[in-house]
Amino acid sequence: MYKQLGVIGCGLMGGSFALAMKKAKLVKRVVGYSKSPSTTEAAKRLGVIDVVAESALLAVAGSDVVLLAVPVSATEATLKAIRDLVTPQMLIMDVGSTKCDVSEAARSALGDRLPSFVPAHPIAGKESGGVQHAEATLYQGRQVILTPLPETLPQAVQAATDIWSSLGSQVLKMTPKNHDAAFAAVSHLPHLLAYAYFQSVATQPAGRDFLSLAGPGFRDFTRIAASEPAVWRDILMANKAEVLVQAGRFRQTLDALEALIKADDANALEARIRLISEARAEWQMGAPRLPK
């Protein structure tokens, strides 16, 4: 059992981690810091954290495990702020959706304290952010990707693996680069597309009337367009190169489908979407990778 968890950023992700750690009886005490005092007050009131810290550094003081759950662009400044209290016995993790930029930020901010830091990305979330939506089960049954650096202590990676496994997550390890390429494809691009699509409908002259007619397909397709702007600004900027590569691939497949429609080639269109529809029907979230 850990003595004290320090949570920096007590929103949906940080708050849910605190609740899950408490529920799993993995930690005695949770100290929380957020940029906005109303957030930590709410977190304390909701029983998510036990003690409010007045700064990120004070959330680290006395903690043996620390979770950074801030927008990725705040990673470097936050790690700099806590650096002096980081020890080799401490485990520091983040929950950012991009890992190359977080790794660079950690390298630049932590210097010789880098080995205590295990970059982590839990594949979980909700379209409604904020500590009021935090729940102990958010990470249960979900994948968590760890992207350890060459300097990362093996015992830190082991401790991170043990924690997430105890919370019911399936832990995978990847390089930051492979992580960012994969998530540009399966997460970052769909967010960009959902934002663009929702905007294109909402801003046309009859947009409000159209939106009043939209059904369950629209609801699910656009759910992620309600995602937190500051978080997604950072992700799209941090993983820009990979996101633009994936957007280019998407445009090519869209071009090809549109060309079949324009050419009135119903048979080819049906054959194409039959393959897609069957593959999507077979896909299951978190399914183990099949042998190639």
Next chain:
Amino acid sequence: MYKQLGVIGCGLMGGSFALAMKKAKLVKRVVGYSKSPSTTEAAKRLGVIDVVAESALLAVAGSDVVLLAVPVSATEATLKAIRDLVTPQMLIMDVGSTKCDVSEAARSALGDRLPSFVPAHPIAGKESGGVQHAEATLYQGRQVILTPLPETLPQAVQAATDIWSSLGSQVLKMTPKNHDAAFAAVSHLPHLLAYAYFQSVATQPAGRDFLSLAGPGFRDFTRIAASEPAVWRDILMANKAEVLVQAGRFRQTLDALEALIKADDANALEARIRLISEARAEWQMGAPRLPK
């Protein structure tokens, strides 16, 4: 209470209508026809229909209400096949997702029997088609758009309104043209985008690995990419012009968001996606149109 419902096409939509009509005690007997005998056999076994008809025409014989639930491209041939038994006392409806083509098909196939036909589009569905997924509650709490033609009998429109209202649906009336423009935006384009996106991920070299990492956002964004190929081939082809207009609008908003990313304009990107995110968070399915 109706004496007999004739269902032509006993899949998800037709089967669910039959179950809902029975549950609401709006009909005594359901006769069903499907192109594939295994479908009508399953429909009978599941209690969805009471009697199997050997042809579309025989499903109409003795019916006072008839539902066509076939892919929209089959509408004209089906209406021609039943035309001789259509009477002014009978109510004929379809459930197609496009209404201009269905109206033209009805005009050409039904001739002087046209007034009995009320084009209908219930905004309901599932990604899994087939009579085995039919349920009596599919249309409950959902919008149903009626697009009556100038020739349509007012009492037929009233009867259609009463039926759908009794099934718990909210009935709206629109012209076929306005219907098709609206649904190109809120339904047909998202299907095209979901197909294109899923294909672009699945067909890249690391596609299988990427798919194994995808989470709940991906799951919801791509749910409609599992939709029935024959149905969506017809819809995308039938509403081609409006779909391509909407695709063009979407490309413009995507271009603009990508331009902000390329220009490293994080502030403008955040401002843009904040507006989108707030509008999407406020949107509710089936919400009444606000006064402008």
